[in-house]
Amino acid sequence: MPAATTIERDGRSAIVRLRGDVVIASSRRLWAQLRPLAKRRDVESLTIDFSGAGRMDSSGVAMVSLLRDQMERQGRQLELVELSDEQEAALALAPTERAAPQATHHSQGFIELIGHHVYATGESAAAMGRLIKETVSHAIGVVARRERLPTGALAEQIAKMGADAIGIVGLLSFLLGMTMSFQGAVQLQRLGAGPFVADLIGVSMVREIAPMMTAVILTGRTGAAIAAELGTMRVRSELDALQTMGISPARYLLVPRIGAITIVGPALTLMGMFIGCAGGMIVAAFALDLSPITFWMRMLQRLTAGDFAHGLVKSLVFAWIIGFAGSHLGMRARGDASSVGSATTRTVVVSVFFIIMVDAIFATITTLVKYR
């Protein structure tokens, strides 16, 4: 039965006669009637008559509790009459006292907030330093055969990170090579320097585009996966389990991943270099009538071993950035599923930021060394 109320005023007192169920479904309407009444200063005594009321659930108990608080705070009176046994039992669920909040969010001032972020960043950097040191130490142990990796772990990681990424890296490199060749051909032809498109494609693919693009794909694909996997393991206490068994998570989990990305990063980059150049070569053949042999010969004349070394060393550094960022941020996940999502997002952002920063440093250093 839907709830309804009749309000009777007698001087400074009021009687509310409830009819129907005092339940969640009727709470909005009832509260809209009861709240203003309890707020009125001229009502010194409020009586709620339950004789016509039916079932009362927690929302009814909560409303009574709120009314009582309000009336008593202002030294006024609330009386409940004609309660059934069931209604009495429901009201007995209401706590008699209010506890003070157990946990409060400490709000930080601006300066404190900056300090907190600086401290947290410093602490995170130090933790990452320790992680790198520990991983390198175990990796040296593995290479020196003092320690061993879980059986098949390195091969499994190489397959996951590398073999499965060949298609996407190859396709994107090819498309990028084609796009650059189109753009370059149009501009260079206007200057009568069409054949120089081979130089353009070769140098930019080998030194810049292939390492950078492979790193971005690895960040989204592998770095995020490492962070999500390790983050989930942290949240599910699997990392704690390893530690309590005396198994180093760095040796068991990180060395295979860092080892794999160390191999996979440069390998995919090398593949990307050649496929990207092939894409450019095909466009040059159609758009400029530049024969593939001429394109290839021009490109090889222009490129030096130093260019390849530049691209491959960069790809190695990028791979380590991705691997260690994913490992570090994944292992720092705490608490719940959202922290894993946050670790994954931060891995991508941090990796891309440092990849671009390192790329800029490489470009600056090599330019200074070459042209001074």
Add this chain to the structure above:
Amino acid sequence: MSDVLVEVRGLTVGYDEPILEDIDLTVERGEIVALLGGSGCGKSTMLRAMTGLLKPLDGDVRLFGKSLYDQSTREREKLLARTGTAFQQDALFGAMTVGENVALPLRELTRVPDQVVREMVRMRLALVGLDGYQDAMPDSISGGQRKRAALARASILDPDLLFCDEPSAGLDPAVAAGIDETLLSFRKALGITIVVVTHELASLHVIADRAVMFAHGSIVAEGTLDQLEESRDDDVYRFFHRVADLPQPMGASRGAPS
């Protein structure tokens, strides 16, 4: 209105392979029914089937007289909104405070005024011994407190039917007793019918009116605790008399005395 809130008929349920086969079970209004059995016997699977999380391979689950699975999604949601479920792993949302977790069903499914919502949450948290923890984050409270917060969330709508999966497992005896008392008060004050999966004998004796024992993919015994304790069925005897279910040395006797 029917007094049978849960009616399970010929239920076969599992994942790739059936875990439970041809199960019949009814739960009447006002009862506290315990689902018992050893680890892996399928009692939690049974609970998943009853809460709409696992579609049966065969048979039917009826809640409040209506088939749970032979319904549109909307109708199923309406049926499930009349129930509450407290999971074994508390399943609190880590990004919300304890208070926000408990208030979630009220805010999403009802139009209760905000002030009343806050008071209901405070009162329900007080009832489970967590008054004052509204602003705490789930990862800052203990496992026992998280379980109690989950129970508060499951019961905040005063459901007709409350499902609890191992509500007191892993808790110290005092906290476990507190949860038992809370469940009893839910029934007494709010008339909530409760189906509880447990293997805590102490808890069982305090709360359950009736128990259903699962083993080998089916129900092996059903009745009051007294009836079950006197049972000569091997599985029931081992459960109630704490006889180890492990390989025995040759010549050692095990199971119920003949």
